[in-house]
Amino acid sequence: MKEYSHSFPFSSLVSPPSAQELLDLAFKRSFKARGTKEKDPILAARIREAGRIASMADVISNRLDVVVRSFPSFNALHPFYRELTDVLIGVDELRIALSRLSWAKRMIRRLSRQYIRRVMRSEDFAEMEKIRKAAMGRISSIVKSISNDIDLIRAACQKLSTIPNIEIGIPTVVIAGMPNTGKSTLVRRISTGKPKIASYPFTTTSLLVGHFYLKGGAMRVQVIDTPGLLDRPLSERNVIELQAILALKRLAWFIVYMIDPTETCGYSVENQISLLDEISREFSEIKLLIVLNKEDLWSQFNESVERCKELLRQRRISFYEISAEKGTGINALATTLGREILKLKLYTNKRQQEAVN
Template sequence: MSGAASNLLQLWYIPSSKLFLRSSKLHKGLFLESGKEVSPSMCFCRKLQTTTYEVVKGSYVPIARTKPETAKEEKIPVKLETVGAFQRLPMVKPSVDILYSALRKAKKISPTKGIVNIAKREKNRGARQLDALMKELGIPLREYMENFPNKKYLHPYERSLIELTLGDGNYEEVLGRVNALKKKVVSVGKEHASLCAKSTTKREAEERLSEGMKKLEAIFKLEAKAVDDLLNIAKTLRAVPVVDLETPTLCLVGAPNVGKSSLVRILSTGKPEVCNYPFTTRGILMGHITVNYQRFQVTDTPGLLRRCDDDRNNLEKLTLAVLSHLPTAVLYVHDLTGECGTSPSNQYIIYKEVRERFSNHLWVDVVSKSDLFQKSPVHKITEDGDEETLEMARYRKAGPEGAILVSVKTEAGLDEVGNYTCFYMCNSLFKF
């Protein structure tokens, strides 16, 4: 064995009997007992080889290694709510009920048992009651904020319903006011509970308790309208019919007062209001048809007038939202008698616009009030004098090509309409 190797082994081997290490209670670290022999030592640290080499012209050359590409973290898409979010809204209590229930419960809070000193007991009672009042007012508000959905995560159909039913921005504005009230109640409640806990006398604790109670009550009453507005929003949205996206939907569309609601009453379980004035339908009305043990949806929608989208009212926009966001087949209803208040010429223009916009929908055309139309097809028609094209003349005579003539009074054509709709539904011809 060479001298270098022998020295290396001597340095490596250190007899354990020659070195004693002890912990000192007086000094930090380690010390050696006196009189003991210490040999030089060498510490080796073994590392794993992490470099790869290749032979280049008889020499080892390290290969530059690039860090493995880490898979990019995929952003988890936010899952949109399915329809039906409005039916899951929490029950909102009237503001007056929340306030007086909170006051009643807070005043029942007693001081912690075992406190003998009168001043300490009174300040403990005051702080506990103010804390209880703050929680009884703030917890319902917090629950409302947590359980009312964020509009941007809703299904596009229900998002449209919020905007068109409540007005653009009103939903967020009311929730913002409720949230601001919650923060103010918590802030003021903590402040006055802390002041009461720091009282030095019984009288001071009583005064601060009374002051804190009045302050919290005044703040809540001042902003209580936000809670009542949220209550009205919950009632309005909860009354919206639930639409199942997995169930095919037959949507009745047409000008106001052409007879859509009457057809819904006959074809389905829906019972919409039927009156002889425009915009009878003030929202989406839902009915159902059961065919071969399968259930299908039928919706009645507000009527459409001849005007551009910017001039449409919220009821008309609601109809367009249904057609845009729900998997629907369209049952378009025409009234060529002129009694509905919209001339056949204007109905034709509305029809062509809607048909082109929603060309991907399955389509059934129905001419209503056929009993009146067949008796006097011309003299009740009021036109604006524009030159009629061949297509317009054909439309005035019998509606669009292939339209079914129906009459609610004589029940003519109703079976045919029912057969058409059942055929579409049972053969799964809806385009989702």
């Protein structure tokens, strides 16, 4: 079995400056006066011109090197992080961009050595200056040629830095459902997570993590709030929804599926249950707990609430009745969640123990 690092892989990413900023920085550095004690004017000129080439090349190649090294190896990444990178940026595109930065770094170092050798052999001031200008021109062209790769990596750093620090391997509950059903409200209620809540769909656009504690604080459970899912095929899902799917597929020990039977979320009960059917099929091996929310409004929406309950009864699915906003029914839900997680944890520990023996 492959062993993955469980720590957050994107905490030390270094974002590159744009190609133009990098060149400006390198030019400035290379023209900073470099004193030499050399009395011989030819030798002094060689040292000065060679120093300018070296310093330009060093500034750029070192910076590119630091950027490339700050990225984790994608092969060693846990599938959740690798697939999330793929959804947000594209692993292949990112790999190509990084390898082009490495290529540029090597080319710039090689060119700088070649041109420095030529400067050091020259006896002529004008020729030395010409060689130095030629070196700078070629280094600039290389940097400009990777301008798009640099931009892609800058965008990647920005996106990857917004990924929450999700821990792999600790008990994890993922809250899923259609938009506006109250998932974030529940996460706020039962965990330390503080997602944004609003009365319009697609308020949550990325994954968000909170925690709650079991066994008097001895066991930490991760709760993940996800963006709302629509009832449609995987091939039509957008980047925001794919993050929710990925959390379900790769992280969930337990899924809480949220239904708004009042339909004030903007989606019909039939639609919400059709998505539930899809999730139960797709993630059949993960334990699923169904929650009907907004109980404080049910008296105004009897008809749809009854339709919803009937559809669930037909499927022999039991459910919890809560108001995430008012806090009713939350204790019973949290108690069950805690009990089921402890059972799963015991089971996992036993399996691990058996694997060791």
